[in-house]
Every structure is written in structure tokens, then in C-alpha cells.
Amino acid sequence: MIAWIVIGVLVLIVLIIVIFLIGTYNGLVKSRNQVEEAFSTMDVYLKKRYDLIPNLVETVKGYAAHEKATLEKVIQARNTAARAKDAADVIRSNEALGQSLRGIFAIAENYPDLKANANFMELQQQLRQVEEDIANARKYYNGCVKLYNDKTMMFPSNLVAGMFGFRKASMYEVGNTAERENVKVSF
Template identity: 60%
Template sequence: MGTVSIVLLIIVAVIAVLVIWVIAAYNGFVRLRNMVEEAFSTMDVYLKKRYDLIPNLVETVKGYAAHESGTLEKVVQARNMAASATTIEGKIQGENALQGTLKSLFAIAEAYPDLKANTNFLDLQAQLQRIEDEIANSRKYYNAIVKEFNTKTEVFPSNIVAGIFNFRRKTLFEVNDEREREAVRVAF
């Protein structure tokens, strides 16, 4: 066996290792992309539950606070905008708008003692709180998977495979309203 055949054998071995690495990196991206899609779908299920609950909540409040129709219409519009969004970015914008209008809805409820004592309203409010907790947990999971995917798309050498096969960063589900980031002030 001559030096030419040893060099050729080394070159073939190096190429084989690179091909195996590219296949493994590609499969890792596909696995993470599928996990991102699954995490978003899970969150979307909880969001749908909330979208379905909001009209009942609005109708209950409407019975006690009919003259607050402007706020109630904004809640319904925000719900419809968020529910009809087809992209992750659209969902994020819709969700941020909906969060603000829901706060307005519960502020109305604070002004009506009879409404706050209504068992139907209290039940709907408790259901919404449970769903909000589920949404928060699913957002955390979604963001963790997206962070892992985004990191893999940016670190060397997997960023080379990401560029070749067109794997792009995914959008995190973040709070865009700066008021929501402020610390809550509690006064007694």
C-alpha cells in the first residue's frame, strides 16, 4: 500500500465523517423544528380555549354593565384579531392586544359589586385563570424550544448547515407592552 492510497483513504474517511455530521446536524434541525411546531400547536389549543371562553365572559359582563359597550366591543375585536392570526408574529400581536383588553374587562368588573358576586362570572373568571396558567406554561415550553433551535442556527459549525438548508430563527413569544414588564406595586 503506497502513500497515495493512504492519503486517498484518509480523504475518503474525512469526507465520510463530514457527510455523517451534516446528516446528523440536519436531522437535529428537523427534530427541533418539529418540536417548535408542536409547542406552538399546544399553546394554540389553550389560546383557542380562551377565545371560546371570552364571549361568555363578555355576555355575562354585558348583563351588568351594558353602558360599557365600547370596552366590551374592544375585547371582542381583540379576541377576533388574535383568533384569526395565521402566523406566529400575528398571534403574538393579537395576544398582546387581547391581554390589554381583558385587563379593561376585569377593571369594569371591579366597579360592579353585583357582577363580582355573580357565580357564573366567578366560574368564568376561574376558568380563564386556569387557562391563563396553561397558556403561560405552554409559552415557557415554546420559548425554551425556540431558544434551543435559535441557538443551534447561530452557533458554529451548525450555522453552516442551517444556512445551507435554509433553517431560520424562530420568533419568541414575548411581552411587547412595556407596562406589563414593570414591577407590580402592592399597597395596603
């Protein structure tokens, strides 16, 4: 009789452990999929940005032909960002692209006719909207990464994460100190 009770308790313990492992594993998979979905959403907005940039550069070229180096830098940064494969490359290359885009808008400040051009204004507005969408997608991505990383690092789910190869995901952070500085406006 006692042997059956011991066997019953052991079976119950094994069953609880199996249920815990399955639940934890499924939770980790769900969180990892949310991170991938959030990154894909951000990638869609980045693609929109890549598609807008050549039109913006062509519009600026008509007004500022002697600013060729800045325009080429923007196109090079755009092409590098568009070819990025993994999350770290996408993040790094888009930081560089963001900086080069600021160069175009600095050029525009020197050309009042360009700033008044309807095509330029429309492209600038579209790019501004895409940049807002990218910022929101980054927030969502980072939120998903935080939840996923919490699950992969906190006890006891970190044990399951380690057993099944779940690794910490990278946050989308502003890496360049120039982007963190306040914008200086002078009149």
C-alpha cells in the same frame, strides 16, 4: 500503496463530513419540529381562551350595559387574535387581547353583584386557569425556540443551517411596557 492510503484517508474525511451534515441537519429538523409543536400547544390554550371570552363578555353585558365600548374592544381583540396566521401575528394580537381582558376585570371591580355572580366567577376561574396554561406553554415555546436558535446560530451547525435554509425563530415576548409595569393596588 501510498495512493491507497491517501484515498482511504480522503474517503474517511468525506464520510465524517457526510455523517456530520446528516447528524446536524437531523438535529436542526428535530429542534424546528419541537418549536412548531410548542407553538401548537400554546395555540390550543389560546383557542380555549378565545372560546371563553364570548361567554365572559355576555355575562358582563348583563350587569354593565353602558360599558359597551370596552366589551366591543374585547370582542374585536379576540376576533383579531383568532384570525392571526403566523407566529408574529399571534404574539402581537394576543398582547392586545390580554390588555382588553384586563378592561373586563376592571369593569367587574365596579359591580359587586357581577363579582358575586356564579357564572362570572366560574368563567373568571376558567380564564385564570387558561392564562396559567398559556404562560406555561409560552415558557415551553421560548425554551424550544432558544435551543433551536442556538443550533442555527452556533458554529459549526450554523453552516448547515445556512445551507438548508433554517432561520432564527421568534421568541414569545411581552412587547408592551404596560404589561411589564408593577400592578398598583390601593385600598
